[in-house]
Amino acid sequence: MSSQTLREARKYEEALAKLISKEDRPGFHLSPRVGWMNDPNGFSYYNGKYHMFYQYYPYEAAWGPMHWGHAVSDDLLHWEHLTCALAPDEFYDKDGVFSGSAIGLPDGRQLLIYTGVMKRTVENGHLKEFQTQCLAMGDGEDYEKYANNPVLGTDAIPANGNVEHFRDPKIWQKKDGSYRLLVANLKDDGFGQLLLFKSKNALNWEFEKVFAENDGSYGLMWECPDFFELDGQGVIFVSPQDMLPEGFEFHNGNGNVCIIGDYDDATDTFVPKTFQAVDYGIDFYAHQSILTPDGRRVMIGWMQNWDTSGAHDRNLPWFGQMTVPRELEIKNGRLYQNPIRELESMRKDKVEHLNTVIKGDESVLDTEGHNPSSRVYLDGIEGRQIDMTITIHPENVEDIYDKFTIGLASDSKKHTDVIFRPKENIVKLDRKFSGSRRSIVHQRRTKVPFNNGEVKVRIILDRFSMELFFEDGAYAMTATLDTDVSAKEIYFEANKNVIIDVTKYDLSDN
Structure with missing residues (x-):
């Protein structure tokens, strides 16, 4: 009873x-x-x-x-x-x-x-x-x-x-x-x-x-x-x-x-x-x-996480x-x-860009190390419910890039960045421009081993979250997002020429 x-x-x-x-x-x-x-x-x-x-x-x-x-x-x-x-x-x-x-x-x-x-x-x-x-x-x-x-x-x-x-x-x-x-x-x-x-x-x-x-x-x-x-x-x-x-x-x-x-x-x-x-x-x-x-x-x-979970609007329905x-x-x-492998059954509309050069330009960086005018957008690479794998290679292994950025859930004002620094073997997740108005944890870094500047990441985006899996699952990074779901652009940015292979699927929840 x-x-x-x-x-x-x-x-x-x-x-x-x-x-x-x-x-x-x-x-x-x-x-x-x-x-x-x-x-x-x-x-x-x-x-x-x-x-x-x-x-x-x-x-x-x-x-x-x-x-x-x-x-x-x-x-x-x-x-x-x-x-x-x-x-x-x-x-x-x-x-x-x-x-x-x-x-x-x-x-x-x-x-x-x-x-x-x-x-x-x-x-x-x-x-x-x-x-x-x-x-x-x-x-x-x-x-x-x-x-x-x-x-x-x-x-x-x-x-x-x-x-x-x-x-x-x-x-x-x-x-x-x-x-x-x-x-x-x-x-x-x-x-x-x-x-x-x-x-x-x-x-x-x-x-x-x-x-x-x-x-x-x-x-x-x-x-x-x-x-x-x-x-x-x-x-x-x-x-x-x-x-x-x-x-x-x-x-x-x-x-x-x-x-x-x-x-x-x-x-x-x-x-x-x-x-x-x-x-x-x-x-x-x-x-x-x-x-x-x-x-x-x-x-x-x-x-x-408990250190940020109290910063949301308590009037939300969930x-x-x-x-x-x-x-x-x-x-x-x-x-x-x-x-989980069952996620692959939700894939549709494959888009692929192989051996694509992202040209670097260090001449006009802003205070955050960005050069918005040099951001590269690739046809069909966007979305907020996606499964995307990216392999990053330096164009010149003798002079590898210092910084490569993938901008996710982006529009003219908002973006969440995954930043690769191969010379330090560091990846940083940065969501401070994601739309949150609270002074909570927005950045986290981890060590990920690069092989002469090469690294692989699989990115799972849902409407309100991102999950990153590096080097076939050896490292994972997870974050929730406050960004409105209309912000679905994805861009790439490098300080020196980088070659990327990108495979992206939309994920259908039907």
């Missing part, structure tokens, strides 16, 4: 969603049915459909008491919104149904595991938040919360753990049929740890060990953990809060980290070997992955979107990611 709180949320979203046109949404990125979206939750495959739940506040395009929104898809690109799955309607989750994961049960039901948030007054009269792990079971549309919630209370936290930061459970089933659960926790020293719990039936859990922990090298609290095996390695995803920059690998604020290591399934032991960023752009957080029925590991993240799904692999000890 659904609660009054859940019925009200469903009634509200049903009414308001009718007022949002298809054209006002992304073409192929999941956005909330109405209101606010953040972290992906419960990313799973169940009863022949991909399911994506998400942190959700239907009543305003701003963070509020968290619900779980719900959508399903056949291909991870075309989504159907279902009704709100969970609402904060029990004493143990009255202040928020926080992030979690999902799995199918042997009896045919789908199990959701999430963090329930409850605030209560403690001895000193202060309001304190308690986070516990809770279950709900259902048929893929409607879910009933477990009568014995919470299944992991604050008494399950080790002595050095914090009861206010115990969240984001990630569940998986082992080959022997037993279950494991990874939960993020904050230690007394202010750094995060990932706690591993085990269960025979996914209902009754016991603490097993600390699976991994932060020694202070990567932010403070680790949020939204994911764990899986890929190409013979164990992989942990975490989203650290309050990171400090480390060269061009990690940036300030709330970030994303991939930890690759050795995993012993028999003893549930993970030994980390390498740490890398997952996405080097502006808007990427709380990534979750799934093993598809055909054996691919696919990841989706929240295409936003806010927040997910990244394009990305297929993952490990090559040479590094995580690679590329847009």
Whole structure:
């Protein structure tokens, strides 16, 4: 039986969603049915459909008491919104149904595991938040919360753990049929740890060990953990809060980290070997992955960041979107990611320009290093829903260019630039001229190896976002865009002659 709180949320979203046109949404990125979206939750495959739940506040395009929104898809690109799955309607989750994961049960039901948030007054009269792990079971549309919630209370936290930061459970089933659960926790020293719990039936859990922990090298609290095996390695995803920059690998604020290591399934032991960023752009957080029925590991993240997500207009009908799904692999000890291959079925109207010379001119640059009069526009190379691959070569390898720019989502006043500096092995994403009126993060740089000035990038543009994949997926950069969709020009600019090969497809969302 659904609660009054859940019925009200469903009634509200049903009414308001009718007022949002298809054209006002992304073409192929999941956005909330109405209101606010953040972290992906419960990313799973169940009863022949991909399911994506998400942190959700239907009543305003701003963070509020968290619900779980719900959508399903056949291909991870075309989504159907279902009704709100969970609402904060029990004493143990009255202040928020926080992030979690999902799995199918042997009896045919789908199990959701999430963090329930409850605030209560403690001895000193202060309001304190308690986070516990809770279950709900259902048929893929409607879910009933477990009568014995919470299944992991604050008494399950080790002595050095914090009861206010115990969240984001990630569940998986082992080959022997037993279950494991990874939960993020904050230690007394202010750094995060990932706690591993085990269960025979996914209902009754016991603490097993600390699976991994932060020694202070990567932010403070680790949020939204994911764990899986890929190409013979164990992989942990975490989203650290309050990171400090480390060269061009990690940036300030709330970030994303991939930890690759050795995993012993028999003893549930993970030994980390390498740490890398997952996405080097502006808007990427709380990534979750799934093993598809055909054996691919696919990841989706929240295409936003906490340091800028409060700068939008709260009166918008919706806010927040997910990244394009990305297929993952490990090559040479590094995580690679590329847009899911199903995206190629949306391609149409191929345009190609091969061995095209972009002539450089350093004589009349403005204060930003641009020479608008020397911008090059190529026939048919434009659009805001496109899949475009560009390979950049210097015309003279003995005297390579210092700077090459691709301007996207451009008109007479607005543009977002991808700037290549081969002599420094740096790529910069710059959206300060994209139309935003806020003083938020608009630039980010990363190291990308050039080969004598040559580099390759694949660009996925949707109406309100851009995703860049360099060197066949070795590096990714993601950013949302405020630019009006009418700004669809694309230009090229160089300070010395550059040769480019461009292949562009429009992407149809029909």
